[in-house]
Structure formats: C-alpha cells, structure tokens
Amino acid sequence: MAGFLRPGERAPVAFGLSFDSDRGEAGGAAPVYNKNERLALAEQRRRLPIYAHRTELLYLVETHATTVVVGETGSGKTTQLPQYLHEAGWTQGGKLVACTQPRRVAAMTVAARVAEEMGCRLGQEVGYAIRFEDVSTPGVTKIRFCTDGVLLREMMSDPLLLKYSVVMVDEAHERSLATDMLLGLLKKVQRRRPDLRVVISSATIEAEKMARFFDTSNVRRPRAHAELPAEGAAPSRSPALMSVEGRTHSVQVHYLEAPTNDYLTAAVEAAVAIHREDLPGDILIFLTGQDECETVVRLLEDEGRRLQRSKLKWRLKPVALYAGLPAAHQLGVFEPAPRGVRKVVVATNIAETSVTLEGIVYVVDSCFAKQRCYNPLTGLESLLIAPISKASAAQRAGRAGRVRPGHCFRLCTEEDYESKLPATTVPEMQRSDLSGAVLQLKSLGVDNIMTFEWLAPPPAETMIRALETLHALGALDLDARLSRPVGTQVADLPLDPPLARMLLASSELGCTAEVLTVVAMLSVQSVWAPGGKREVDEAKARFSVAEGDLISYLNVWKAWGESGRSKKWAVAHRVMHRSMLRAADIREQLQAHLRRLGLRQGSALEGVSLLDHAEALTTVRKALAAGMFINAAKLTEELAVKLSDQQDMGASVYRLVRSAGGDAAAAKLRIHHSSVLFRCRPQWVLFYAAEQNDSGWYEMRDVLAIESAWLTELAPHMYRLVPLNPQLRR
DNA sequence: GAGCACTGC
Numbered sequence: 090m091a092g093f094l095r096p097g098e099r100a101p102v103a104f105g106l107s108f109d110s111d112r113g114e115a116g117g118a119a120p121v122y123n124k125n126e127r128l129a130l131a132e133q134r135r136r137l138p139i140y141a142h143r144t145e146l147l148y149l150v151e152t153h154a155t156t157v158v159v160g161e162t163g164s165g166k167t168t169q170l171p172q173y174l175h176e177a178g179w180t181q182g183g184k185l186v187a188c189t190q191p192r193r194v195a196a197m198t199v200a201a202r203v204a205e206e207m208g209c210r211l212g213q214e215v216g217y218a219i220r221f222e223d224v225s226t227p228g229v230t231k232i233r234f235c236t237d238g239v240l241l242r243e244m245m246s247d248p249l250l251l252k253y254s255v256v257m258v259d260e261a262h263e264r265s266l267a268t269d270m271l272l273g274l275l276k277k278v279q280r281r282r283p284d285l286r287v288v289i290s291s292a293t294i295e296a297e298k299m300a301r302f303f304d305t306s307n308v309r310r311p312r313a314h315a316e317l318p319a320e321g322a323a324p325s326r327s328p329a330l331m332s333v334e335g336r337t338h339s340v341q342v343h344y345l346e347a348p349t350n351d352y353l354t355a356a357v358e359a360a361v362a363i364h365r366e367d368l369p370g371d372i373l374i375f376l377t378g379q380d381e382c383e384t385v386v387r388l389l390e391d392e393g394r395r396l397q398r399s400k401l402k403w404r405l406k407p408v409a410l411y412a413g414l415p416a417a418h419q420l421g422v423f424e425p426a427p428r429g430v431r432k433v434v435v436a437t438n439i440a441e442t443s444v445t446l447e448g449i450v451y452v453v454d455s456c457f458a459k460q461r462c463y464n465p466l467t468g469l470e471s472l473l474i475a476p477i478s479k480a481s482a483a484q485r486a487g488r489a490g491r492v493r494p495g496h497c498f499r500l501c502t503e504e505d506y507e508s509k510l511p512a513t514t515v516p517e518m519q520r521s522d523l524s525g526a527v528l529q530l531k532s533l534g535v536d537n538i539m540t541f542e543w544l545a546p547p548p549a550e551t552m553i554r555a556l557e558t559l560h561a562l563g564a565l566d567l568d569a570r571l572s573r574p575v576g577t578q579v580a581d582l583p584l585d586p587p588l589a590r591m592l593l594a595s596s597e598l599g600c601t602a603e604v605l606t607v608v609a610m611l612s613v614q615s616v617w618a619p620g621g622k623r624e625v626d627e628a629k630a631r632f633s634v635a636e637g638d639l640i641s642y643l644n645v646w647k648a649w650g651e652s653g654r655s656k657k658w659a660v661a662h663r664v665m666h667r668s669m670l671r672a673a674d675i676r677e678q679l680q681a682h683l684r685r686l687g688l689r690q691g692s693a694l695e696g697v698s699l700l701d702h703a704e705a706l707t708t709v710r711k712a713l714a715a716g717m718f719i720n721a722a723k724l725t726e727e728l729a730v731k732l733s734d735q736q737d738m739g740a741s742v743y744r745l746v747r748s749a750g751g752d753a754a755a756a757k758l759r760i761h762h763s764s765v766l767f768r769c770r771p772q773w774v775l776f777y778a779a780e781q782n783d784s785g786w787y788e789m790r791d792v793l794a795i796e797s798a799w800l801t802e803l804a805p806h807m808y809r810l811v812p813l814n815p816q817l818r819r
Numbered sequence: 820g821a822g823c824a825c826t827g828c
Contacts, residue, residue: 192826220828238827267827378824412825438824459824472824517826525828583828615823622821678828741820762821782822790823 130206134172137165139333146170146331147177150255154279155287155303155328159296161335162487166290167259168203171232174255175214179286180231184254189237191265192443193219200224200234220583221674237267241274242583244533249278255286261299262292262480263442264516264544270526272544274533276303283323293332294480294513300328302544338490340452344503352455353381355500357388359453360405360433363498367401370450370495371432373440375485377459377474379619382409382435389433403431410436410444413619416667422446441485452489452497456482456510461780462520465550466752467745468558468719470522471781478514482506519547524555524586528564531571532580538569561719561807562590582682584608587777591716592679593688595709601683602692603643603709609676610642611777611791613668617763618660628663633765636706637774637793639713641765643694646672711803714795717775718804721746722758722789723797724772741770743789746800747807756781761788773797 134140139160149156160166167188174186190196200217207215216225218235225233235243237258243250250256256275261268275287289299306327349355356374363372376382386407393405410422425448426432434446438458460475477485482499489495499506518526527538535541538552559565564576564586571577575593582589588608595604610616617625632644645662649669652658659666683690693705722743743758758779760767766774773796776789800808 236827242828263826265826378822380822411823413823441825443825461824474824529828612828617823619823626821675828759820761823763823767820780823788822 130208134165134169134206137169138163138336139165139169142331142333143169143173147173149329149331150174150179150286150288151177152324153329154283154285154305154324154326155289155300157289157291157296157300157303157328157330159293159330159332160290161292161333161337162491163336164333166333167199168206170257170288170290171234172203172207174257175231179254182254183228185230185252186232186255186257187240187250187253188232188234188257188259189240189268189271190234191237191260191263191268193236194443195260196234196236200232203232203234221678237265237271241267241271241529244274245529245580248533249282250285251282253285255288257288257290259290260442261289262295264295264514264518266517266521266526269516269518269544270529272299272302273542274530274535276305276542277535279303279305286324292480296330296332298544300330302542303328337487338492338494340486340490340495340497342486343496343498344506345499345501348502348505349500352376352457352500353385353388356385356453356455357392359498359500360389361392361396363451363453363496364396364401364403364405364431364433365399367403368450369403369431370493371426371434371446371448372451372453373446373449373488374433374435374453374455375440375458376435376437376455377457378437379409379411379413382411382437385435389435402429404429405433406430407433407435410434410440412437412439412443413615415618415665440488441481445491446488448492449488450493450495452486452495454482454485454497454499456499456501456506460520463522463551464752465548465554467748467756468522468554468753469756469779469781469787473781473783476510478511479506480513482510516545518543519545519551521547521551522555522558523547523551524558527552527555528559528571528576528580528586531559531565531569532577536570558719559586561804562586562716564590578686578688581686582679584612584679587716587719588612589716591713592683594715595712596683596688596690598693598708598712599689599691600693600705600709600712601680601688601690603694604712605676605679605683606646606672607639607642607709607713609672609679610646610668611639612675613672615665616642616645616668616672618663618665625663629765631662635766635769635771635794636710637766637771638764638791639777639793640706640710643709645669710793710795711799713793714775714799715803717777717793718800718807719747720776720779720789721795721800721808722774722776724770724774743774746773756787757785758787758789760792761790764790764792766792766794769794771795773800 158166171186171188179186196217196219200215201211204211204215209215212224212226213229215232216230218225218233218239258268258271279285291299304327360372360374376385386409389405389407406426408421422434440446456477457474458477459472462471486497489497530538530541556569564572564579566572578593579586579589588611591604592608595601632641634640645664656666659669693708697705723746725742725744727742741759745753745756748754771794775793775795777791779787779789781787801810
C-alpha cells in the first residue's frame with residue numbers, strides 16, 4: 090500500500106506507519122469507562138473544565154446581550170451552562186432557560202443527564218421538547234432543551250420568545266437550516282427585548298463570525314426603544330467571546346505519500362495495516378454511502394479470514410453503519426467488542442456528528458461525503474460525492490481521541506488536503522430549497538425576505554425561486570404577502586409547502602383520509618427496507634399500481650394497518666417498520682392540525698363500490714397533484730445516448746414541462762429505479778422529488794401518473810394549452 | 820436500465 094506521512098515528515102519509514110510512541114504507554118485494553126463514575130454527581134460537575142470559568146461566564150452573560158462560547162468536546166458546556174444560569178437566578182420570575190440542539194436524541198439525552206445532576210424527575214425542573222414529545226411542565230420547568238426546529242415553531246405563537254430569559258443555541262457551527270434561521274431571528278428579537286440574553290455555543294472556526302454577526306454596538310437603537318425605562322444598566326451590544334478548553338486526547342494525523350483514485354481499496358489497506366500493528370483500539374472508516382460501506386465490510390471480512398493465520402492478538406470484525414440500517418443491525422456497532430476482537434466500523438457521515446462510538450482509537454477518512462446541492466435555476470437537487478471541508482475532517486479526526494491518544498489516516502496527500510479541501514462546509518442555507526424557510530419567516534412577520542439578516546445570505550436566485558414556488562402554490566399573493574386562508578394554513582402545518590398544499594386541497598375534495606396517509610409517508614425517510622434488491626422489488630410489486638408510487642403507498646398503509654401494525658408483517662414485506670410507525674405519528678399529528686384549523690375531513694375511497702373506485706381515485710390523485718404540479722414531466726421521444734456510459738442507452742427521457750428554456754429545459758430526467766413506475770412509461774408524471782446523482786441523470790422518486798389536462802385545470806396560472814398546429818387555432 | 824449523506828417541524 091501507499092505509506093502515510095505525518096505533517097512535515099519527509100522520509101517515509103518502512104511502512105509509513107509507526108506507533109512507537111504508543112507502545113508501552115497504555116498497553117492494556119483501551120479504557121472506555123467514565124473514570125469519574127463513582128464520584129458524587131456534584132463532584133463530577135466541579136471537575137469539568139467549564140467549572141473554572143463559571144463566575145466569568147455568568148458575568149459575561151449578565152453584562153452582554155450575546156455571549157459566544159467556544160467549548161471544545163468534553164468541556165461540559167451543554168450540561169453545565171444551563172444549570173449555572175438557573176443557579177444564578179435567570180429562571181426566577183417564571184422565565185425559562187432554553188437550550189437548542191440540532192438533533193432530537195441530543196435534546197433528550199442531555200435533558201436526562203441534567204435532570205439527574207439536579208436530582209429532579211425529567212419533565213419537572215428540567216424538560217425537553219421535540220416533535221411529538223413535550224416532556225415539560227408549565228410553571229415548573231426551568232430549563233428546557235429542545236430541537237432548534239421546535240423553538241422556531243414556538244416562535245409562531247410567541248414571536249418574542251417571552252417565556253425565556255436566555256436562549257442558548259448549541260452546536261451553532263453545524264449551521265443547520267434551522268440554526269441559521271434561529272440566529273437571524275434572535276438578532277431581530279434582541280432589538281425588541283434588551284432583557285433577553287443569547288448564548289451561542291460554537292466551534293472555534295465559526296466563533297468570530299457569530300460574534301461579528303451579533304455585534305450591534307454601532308447600530309443606533311430605534312428611538313421608541315431608547316425611551317424605554319432603563320432597568321439597571323443595559324447589556325453591552327458588543328458580544329462577549331470566551332473559550333473553554335475541552336477534555337480530549339491528542340490525535341496524530343497521517344497523510345498518503347501519493348494520491349489514490351480508489352479510496353475504497355486504500356481504506357481497506359489502511360485498516361489492515363493498522364490491524365497488523367497489533368495495538369489495541371477500534372477503527373472507524375468514513376466513506377460516502379451505503380453501497381461503499383457494504384463493499385468495504387465484505388473486503389475486510391475477506392482480509393480478516395486471510396489474517397487469521399498470522400497470529401495476531403486481535404481478530405477483525407467489520408460492521409457497517411449508515412442511517413438506513415434497521416435498528417437491529419446497528420446494535421453490533423455500539424456494543425463494545427468482546428475480548429480479542431477489533432471492531433472496524435465502516436460508516437457514512439452519520440458517525441461525524443449524529444452518533445458517538447466508544448473505543449475508537451483509529452480513524453480512516455476518505456475525505457469525501459455525499460453533498461446535497463440545490464440549483465435554483467432548475468429547481469432540482471443534486472446529491473454528489475464531493476471532498477469534505479477541513480472543519481469536517483477535523484471533526485472526523487476528533488472521533489479518534491475520545492478514550493486515549495489516537496491516529497487519523499486521511500486518504501489523500503497532505504498537499505491535496507491543504508489545497509483542495511475548502512476550510513468550511515457551505516452552510517445548508519446556501520444549498521437548499523428555501524420555500525419552507527421563506528414561508529415560515531413570512532408567517533413570523535418578516536415581510537421583506539430580501540433584507541432579512543442572515544449569518545450567510547442564500548443566493549438571491551434561491552429566494553426568488555422560493556417566492557415563485559409559494560406564489561404558484563397560492564400561499565403568497567401578488568405582493569408576496571401571506572395569502573388567507575391558504576398561506577397561513579400552509580405555514581401552520583409542519584410540512585413541506587407542497588405537501589401542506591395537497592392536504593388543504595384534499596379537504597376541499599373530500600379525501601383527507603387518503604392524502605394524510607400519502608403525505609405522512611412522503612415525510613419519512615424511506616418506506617422500503619434496504620438490502621436484497623430482488624426481494625425488495627418483488628415485495629414492492631405486490632402493492633404496485635399503475636397510478637404510481639403515491640397511490641401504492643396507500644396499499645402499503647392499508648395492508649400494514651390490517652396486519653395490526655405488525656412488525657413481523659413489515660419484515661416479511663420488506664417494509665421499514667420504523668418508518669411506518671413514524672408515518673403513523675406524523676399522520677396523527679397532522680390530523681390534529683386539520684381539526685384545529687377547522688378543516689373538513691373525509692374519505693374518498695372508503696365504502697366506495699368497485700364501479701366508482703376509479704373516479705374516487707382520480708379525486709385523490711387530483712388532490713395530490715394540487716401540491717406537486719410544479720414538478721411535471723413529460724415523456725419524450727428521445728432515447729438517452731451515452732449520458733455517462735452505455736448502460737444508459739435506451740432509457741426513456743423525461744423533460745420538465747414548466748421550463749421554457751435554459752438550464753431547466755436541458756435537465757434529463759428518468760424514473761428512479763425504486764419507483765413502481767420504473768418499467769412503465771407514463772406520458773405525463775408528477776414527482777415529489779428528483780435528484781441528480783453521479784451518473785448525471787435527474788432521477789424522479791415518488792412519481793404520480795397524471796393526465797395532461799389536470800395541469801391546465803389545477804394550475805392555469807402556470808400551464809396553458811399550446812396547440813400543436815397553429816392552423817388549428819380558432 | 821440498478822439504488823437513497825444527514826437532520827428537523
């Protein structure tokens with residue numbers, strides 16, 4: 090294999106790998122226990138690095154409207170800071186301290202830990218709120234952990250966040266769409282609420298930017314507010330910035346001596362080389378997708394068999410980890426490896442932030458990831474393999490230093506790392522469709538979207554496209570104001586605007602029962618289980634109908650319901666039980682929203698005779714079309730000629746209907762293999778999502794076959810009939 | 820003709 094070099098190292102050692110510094114240092118098994126476990130909780134709290142900064146932090150929050158805290162991993166910021174604020178009196182007078190997290194599990198686990206430290210029951214003084222679950226008690230709860238999405242929703246009924254005295258935004262450097270929106274809104278709220286304190290927790294790389302963003306010391310305060318009676322000294326409008334050291338071990342980084350164009354083989358070689366050194370510790374390999382992970386697991390299993398002859402102390406045990414994996418298969422990943430076994434976790438980006446693994450000492454990083462990108466000119470998304478950022482690479486490397494000093498092997502040369510990887514990842518805000526975000530801002534009273542202060546403004550084209558989409562859906566009027574009732578109702582529903590729109594249409598057409606199901610199932614990750622391609626195809630065929638995927642989902646839902654929502658049924662039919670349960674939750678939540686909005690509910694298919702079935706189904710399809718008509722595609726006569734390679738020859742090409750020319754007209758679409766319409770060629774289709782992959786094709790998923798006349802009927806503002814022959818025009 | 824990084828309301 091190609092050897093590895095440490096930064097600044099010139100001559101390669103025999104194998105490029107050398108852990109001499111590690112030998113004899115900690116010979117035994119890697120410790121994976123919390124060595125403070127037996128200490129009283131209070132003593133453990135005092136031992137956290139952040140404890141030494143307690144007084145200073147409280148002083149900064151007291152005297153500054155915004156405080157940016159750079160707290161490295163293990164500093165204790167997430168669990169301690171909210172408690173310090175509570176102890177210092179910020180929760181007196183019925184106010185709460187909020188702490189937002191980008192992920193649901195984080196909000197739940199952190200809340201549980203803090204409740205334990207404070208010696209109270211979860212949901213009393215300490216609570217959390219995530220979608221479907223509000224574990225907090227009004228009047229009792231003082232510290233509330235929640236996802237940033239929940240706090241955003243909460244702002245729709247409490248725009249000034251009057252319930253809260255302090256809002257702490259954790260993991261702000263991750264720059265999720267919801268975090269960026271929240272930051273912009275918090276800055277706006279601060280102008281109206283000088284008493285509110287904002288605490289931003291961020292990694293070093295984004296900290297300065299956060300502080301600059303919240304600095305309003307040069308902005309003149311509006312006169313109306315200057316006249317407010319001063320309650321003590323006003324806090325400084327220049328943010329405070331402070332760092333708290335973390336508690337992690339050093340990670341030594343190694344690079345390839347020569348570049349590779351096959352990072353899968355390189356990853357396997359690196360893992361084998363590490364294994365041969367015969368030192369303790371698990372290995373974590375970062376790749377880009379499910380297929381890659383499975384391939385490398387197989388290759389490592391082969392290598393493991395071969396290595397069994399070579400008298401090593403440990404046996405290799407490769408395991409894959411990606412989001413689509415059924416929970417049962419994930420178990421092996423988190424269980425500590427038994428004695429004499431070295432775990433090799435082959436993971437996607439999920440291991441970068443979403444899950445933490447114990448016992449990892451070695452990280453092998455392909456330095457690639459699949460990145461979602463939005464093209465506002467076509468209105469379509471891409472999911473392409475791209476080099477990760479240096480910030481991402483640092484995060485991945487850090488996964489090696491949780492239990493003891495570790496090593497990170499990047500599968501590129503140091504020169505390429507320095508010159509080809511961008512410093513930071515482009516924030517989600519700048520590579521997503523923003524129609525949902527724009528609508529939410531409108532409903533929060535941000536009238537002029539173009540002048541809203543973003544931490545990083547999205548492309549103007551994306552904003553314009555979002556306004557156009559919302560206008561086409563009828564959610565905005567010609568002055569780009571929220572329409573009534575459609576606009577306010579679409580904004581009220583916790584759904585993508587197109588899905589919300591079809592739900593409203595279904596109420597008018599009397600088929601909410603069916604559309605609720607479809608919308609809920611479109612809102613979950615994947616209905617079908619991964620694995621055995623043929624098996625899934627066969628299982629799917631049992632539910633397939635010519636009208637397309639959305640109608641087939643109705644059959645899956647019905648059959649799952651008739652089985653008594655049985656997990657056994659789901660497994661037998663290659664349906665993801667987890668997804669179905671979540672869809673059921675979403676469906677129920679949406680139904681409650683419909684009731685609250687006072688919308689009529691009904692079923693088109695229930696109790697309908699076979700004779701009237703087709704007509705009833707057309708009603709459902711039209712309701713669905715009312716939300717998706719923007720994504721209309723028509724089958725062309727063209728046959729694909731060598732788009733990427735000969736495999737594509739003969740595939741049916743679809744073109745967007747809405748485009749008059751330009752980038753959108755050039756986009757070649759085809760029906761995704763996962764669609765039940767893959768082998769059919771309906772003339773006219775609508776799709777919920779299409780994304781470009783590395784083959785160059787835009788693949789349509791969740792397809793609905795329609796009749797062309799529906800387009801002009803449902804969306805005359807967008808589509809009109811063009812006579813084929815001008816002479817036929819009357 | 821072959822396949823879905825990760826979150827969130």
